[in-house]
Amino acid sequence: MVLSRPLLPPVLGLLSLFVTMTAESGEWRGEINFTHQQFTHDATPQTPQTSYPSFAISPEYHHASDDGSQSLTFHPYFRGGRDGAKDHGDIRELYYLTYGDDWEFQAGITRLFWGVTESQHLVDVINQSDNLEGVDGEDKLGQPLIKFTLIRDSGTYSFFLLPRFRPLEYGGEESRPPLPFTPGRPLYEATEGVKHRDLALRWSRSIGDVDLGLSHFSGTSRQPLYRATATGEIAPYYELMEQSGLDLQMIHGDWLWKLEAIYRSTASLAFAAAVAGFEYTLYGLGGGDHDLGLIMELHRDQRQQSLSQTLFEKDLFLGLRYLWNDVASSELLAGLIHDLHYRSHIFSIEYSRRLNDHWRVALEGRAFDGDNRADPVAALTHQDYLQLELAYFF
DSSP states (O other): OOOOOGGHHHHHHHHHHHHHTTTOOOOOEEEEEEEEEESOOOOSSOOOOOEEEEEEEEEEEEOOOOTSSSEEEEEEEEEEESSSGGGGEEEEEEEEEEEEESEEEEEEEOOOOOOOOOSSTTOOOSSSSSSSTTTTSSSBEEEEHHHHHEEEETEEEEEEEEEOOOOOOOOOOOOOSSSSOOOOOOSSSSSTTTGGGGEEEEEEEEEEEEEEEEEEEEEEEESOOOEOOOTTOEEEEEOOOEEEEEEEEEEEEEEEEEEEEEEESSSEEEEEEEEEEEEEEEEEEGGGGEEEEEEEEEESSSSGGSSOOOSSSSEEEEEEEEOOOOOTTEEEEEEEEEETTTOEEEEEEEEEEEEEEEEEEEEEEEEEEEOOOTTTGGGGGTTEEEEEEEEEEO
């Protein structure tokens, strides 16, 4: 992560505090993982490799005051491997946190998650995706921010100031999945560029069996458009946006109902999008300890899929979650995204279990099926892969 001069003083201040606090008692933990990603289709002149081994190290330090009212967390991350263009490091978290009976204050770099649905997180806009880690957008970069939270009987109110934007990072010309072009230098609608200050607020509350969240974000969009420049490059262009969001989750017996919806406006487009569905769980299969969750979610987005950065214009997600409920925390998640317009498909499977107190093994697979050039999934056809991960926790 490259830090601008305006951010260096507070980050250096946090690092100074970190050094001081590590001289006292604290706790180190983290993981080292070894990953092998194997693409199932033959190599091409553009992407000459099918096998991509890599390793990642992710230590984390946490120190709290004696009464627990103040704490400091430091969480760096680094990945390296065969695809050198995807070697990268990041400060996932480096923040100071303090709280009282009905308030909380946090400052530094951190990762936050908003959302309830399984297949897409529409309302999750604070952190930028770590594009070098995978195509699903689940991994996030650390975001510099100041957060103040008030806890009231009417709900939890959180206010955010984000002093710096983080653009997407891209692999190289031989990375997989390949890009149809080499992205140029990012362009911004905001005259301040990455130094534009974003603002956000969120209200959340639990009412009986319902968890409800309302949010608003004002700042630089995390999803770029792509524009041709005078030099012939294709550059990511980040617009300013206003986005209001709703997330809702309701438990009713064995049913878990979910909804995420947004309304976003930019200089080029205003649109609404939503994803809604359920997860129905069959508990104690065969009289044993195993559970099976059946998932269905429907996506709708007013943007034209061929002109936007969404894969979910009009799609159906079907999935299942199998839990062994054993000491190894064995879990299987499989899913299918079916595009109701282009008739394309994305298949996914994830399995993980602990081997013992220090080791975990995980298997992941993705397959893409689409032949319409107007469909973004078509660009991922022949990029099917299997990934094996062995992680050591310390």
